[in-house]
Amino acid sequence: MEDRKAILVLALGNEYLRDDGVGIFAGRVLQEKFGERVDVIEAPESGLGLLDHIVPYKRVLMLDAIQQGGVPGAIKVFSVDQLPAVESPSPHYIGVPMAIEIARRLGLDLPDELLILAMEVEDPFAITEGLTELVARALPDYIEQASTILEGWLTLPSAR
Amino acid sequence: MERRITIDPITRLEGHGKIEIFLNEKGNVDNAYLQIPELRGFEQFCVGRPAEEMPRITQRICGVCPTAHHMAATKAVDGVFKVDPPASAKKLRELFYSIFMLEDHTLHFYYLGGPDFIVGPTAPKAERNILGVLGKVGLEIGGKVIKIRRELRDLMTMMGGKAVHPVLGLPGGVAKSLKKDEAQRIRDLAQAGVDFALFTLQAFHDIVLKNKDYVALITGDAYINKTYYMGLVDGAKKVNFYDGLIRTVSPAGKEFVTFPVKDYVEHIGEHVEPWSYIKFPFLKKVGWKGFKDGEDSGVYRVAPLARLNASEGMATPLAQAEYQRMYETLGGKPAHFTLAYHWARLIEALYAAEHIKELAEDPEITNPKVRTIPTETPDEGIGVVEAPRGLLIHHYKTDKNGIIEKANIIVATQHNSAAMNLGIQRSAKAFIKDGRVDDGILNMVEMTYRAYDPCHGCGTHTLPGHYPLSLTIYDSRGEKVRELNT
Numbered sequence: 001m002e003d004r005k006a007i008l009v010l011a012l013g014n015e016y017l018r019d020d021g022v023g024i025f026a027g028r029v030l031q032e033k034f035g036e037r038v039d040v041i042e043a044p045e046s047g048l049g050l051l052d053h054i055v056p057y058k059r060v061l062m063l064d065a066i067q068q069g070g071v072p073g074a075i076k077v078f079s080v081d082q083l084p085a086v087e088s089p090s091p092h093y094i095g096v097p098m099a100i101e102i103a104r105r106l107g108l109d110l111p112d113e114l115l116i117l118a119m120e121v122e123d124p125f126a127i128t129e130g131l132t133e134l135v136a137r138a139l140p141d142y143i144e145q146a147s148t149i150l151e152g153w154l155t156l157p158s159a160r
Numbered sequence: 161m162e163r164r165i166t167i168d169p170i171t172r173l174e175g176h177g178k179i180e181i182f183l184n185e186k187g188n189v190d191n192a193y194l195q196i197p198e199l200r201g202f203e204q205f206c207v208g209r210p211a212e213e214m215p216r217i218t219q220r221i222c223g224v225c226p227t228a229h230h231m232a233a234t235k236a237v238d239g240v241f242k243v244d245p246p247a248s249a250k251k252l253r254e255l256f257y258s259i260f261m262l263e264d265h266t267l268h269f270y271y272l273g274g275p276d277f278i279v280g281p282t283a284p285k286a287e288r289n290i291l292g293v294l295g296k297v298g299l300e301i302g303g304k305v306i307k308i309r310r311e312l313r314d315l316m317t318m319m320g321g322k323a324v325h326p327v328l329g330l331p332g333g334v335a336k337s338l339k340k341d342e343a344q345r346i347r348d349l350a351q352a353g354v355d356f357a358l359f360t361l362q363a364f365h366d367i368v369l370k371n372k373d374y375v376a377l378i379t380g381d382a383y384i385n386k387t388y389y390m391g392l393v394d395g396a397k398k399v400n401f402y403d404g405l406i407r408t409v410s411p412a413g414k415e416f417v418t419f420p421v422k423d424y425v426e427h428i429g430e431h432v433e434p435w436s437y438i439k440f441p442f443l444k445k446v447g448w449k450g451f452k453d454g455e456d457s458g459v460y461r462v463a464p465l466a467r468l469n470a471s472e473g474m475a476t477p478l479a480q481a482e483y484q485r486m487y488e489t490l491g492g493k494p495a496h497f498t499l500a501y502h503w504a505r506l507i508e509a510l511y512a513a514e515h516i517k518e519l520a521e522d523p524e525i526t527n528p529k530v531r532t533i534p535t536e537t538p539d540e541g542i543g544v545v546e547a548p549r550g551l552l553i554h555h556y557k558t559d560k561n562g563i564i565e566k567a568n569i570i571v572a573t574q575h576n577s578a579a580m581n582l583g584i585q586r587s588a589k590a591f592i593k594d595g596r597v598d599d600g601i602l603n604m605v606e607m608t609y610r611a612y613d614p615c616h617g618c619g620t621h622t623l624p625g626h627y628p629l630s631l632t633i634y635d636s637r638g639e640k641v642r643e644l645n646t
Binding site: 014044045048052102107128129 | 201204226271289291299309313
């Protein structure tokens with residue numbers, strides 16, 4: 001039987017789609033630093049597929065790229081409730097808010113806390129390996145911010 | 161004075177679709193254009209890599225149909241290494257693939273196709289999604305959908321290590337054979353899969369087909385295009401997702417040309433338009449005659465309805481019965497009603513479920529020999545599968561060490577891109593009149609788009625994770641009248 005931890009780092013992304021890999025690369029470093037104490041999962045899925053990963057955990061930190069017109073490299077943290085509401089009728093592109101809402105309505109057990117640490121990126125579409133410059137430069141800081149969140153959670157009694 | 165409006169393709173479409181509609185002075189639709197993102201960088205990405213890496217890698221470029229890419233790439237590398245997998249390996253691939261198709265198709269109905277009908281096409285956008293569906297059909301069904309999806313994914317994980325990016329296809333076979341208890345597990349779930357497909361079809365009958373307004377919508381003028389149809393068929397000309405010959409039928413339903421994928425270049429041409437980055441495939445033997453319907457135009461369609469139209473039936477009994485029922489209801493074959501794609505999709509889901517059962521009961525499925533080791537010098541291979549969204553082709557040329565020198569890919573949505581444009585034009589002209597462009601009307605146009613469930617270039621799940629479609633309407637002076645972003 002797996003020894004599942006209370007905290008999950010869910011690294012979303014696709015390392016073959018340029019900046020879309022930023023979450024994945026951050027996740028790998030966090031795996032090295034925190035792998036004994038938290039679970040790290042790499043996930044290329046969106047929406048509904050994420051519920052499979054999220055539901056069993058108490059605290060989840062999602063890492064992902066965003067494009068909201070900001071400066072590439074800018075990092076934001078927000079809780080899932082703060083994500084823009086998504087209404088798109090698409091099965092694979094059910095956004096995170098929609099997936100969470102579905103889970104709520106179906107009475108699935110959701111984490112006590114779900115944070116998203118997102119980085120604004122320049123190009124998450126080209127089929128190329130390697131991050132663009134500003135994103136690559138911001139990666140260490142991104143990892144630092146994620147680490148701070150995890151260290152904070154690990155001091156909580158429920159983390160053990 | 162007339163003003164010429166040119167659509168500037170210089171703004172690259174990044175991860176979203178774009179519909180632009182141009183009105184004349186009377187406020188009626190002059191023309192409409194759909195642009196979808198191109199796959200940027202695929203060939204450069206492949207060149208220099210070992211061909212046997214392609215099944216593992218190409219599935220990762222697509223967040224929507226990774227398994228389809230995995231399988232098309234696997235078959236292409238069979239070709240590159242000139243190796244024929246043992247029957248057991250082909251069956252395992254086909255079994256895995258059928259599980260994928262069942263999951264994808266049924267999910268599509270509840271999340272994409274369903275909302276338009278279950279909640280209603282003119283319902284406010286906030287309700288026209290899975291949450292609205294859950295509201296109408298009840299949470300119990302919602303729970304059922306999630307559960308069966310999870311179970312199917314678990315089967316895929318069992319067979320391929322991961323559901324989303326399986327390690328399965330190798331040149332000449334598959335990575336792992338199926339143990340007896342694993343086969344039993346699939347058999348145990350298979351009937352539930354059939355039941356679920358039947359249940360979903362029944363829901364479609366009850367909610368959609370019993371509703372006169374919906375039937376009128378499906379068979380109405382706004383959503384009809386008389387094109388050629390293309391799909392993979394087996395030796396008996398029945399629909400097959402994994403392998404076969406590519407069969408095309410004319411708008412009148414006559415077999416037009418049938419060919420193996422290795423000859424695709426002879427039959428499929430690519431037309432360039434100045435306003436779009438993507439090229440528009442067409443049938444060479446008919447020729448490109450513009451964005452037109454009819455026997456004389458080389459425009460063709462792929463994906464569920466097209467596959468059924470291009471075949472002589474379904475290879476499993478329950479699906480065959482539903483196939484017949486559909487064509488009887490729609491007044492014969494081929495059916496040109498774009499919205500019938502949703503129906504055909506469910507018939508295919510049923511076939512997938514029945515096929516899972518058949519394959520899981522085949523004694524060969526647990527044969528431990530699942531690989532023929534390649535011995536020939538590699539050079540070129542072409543693989544084709546039917547993705548949920550239509551025909552998918554991977555084509556690789558390598559050096560004698562199996563390192564890729566050239567790569568080409570035609571995704572399902574490309575095949576449909578000309579027909580999608582035709583469809584958007586038609587529905588736009590039907591619904592947008594006298595300058596009236598409210599949300600409900602625009603949704604009617606979008607319904608064309610959704611029937612095809614296009615692949616979105618490379619599925620990105622960048623937060624918030626949905627795939628936007630922008631729809632812009634311009635008046636006769638080229639001024640923006642309305643812009644909608646989903």
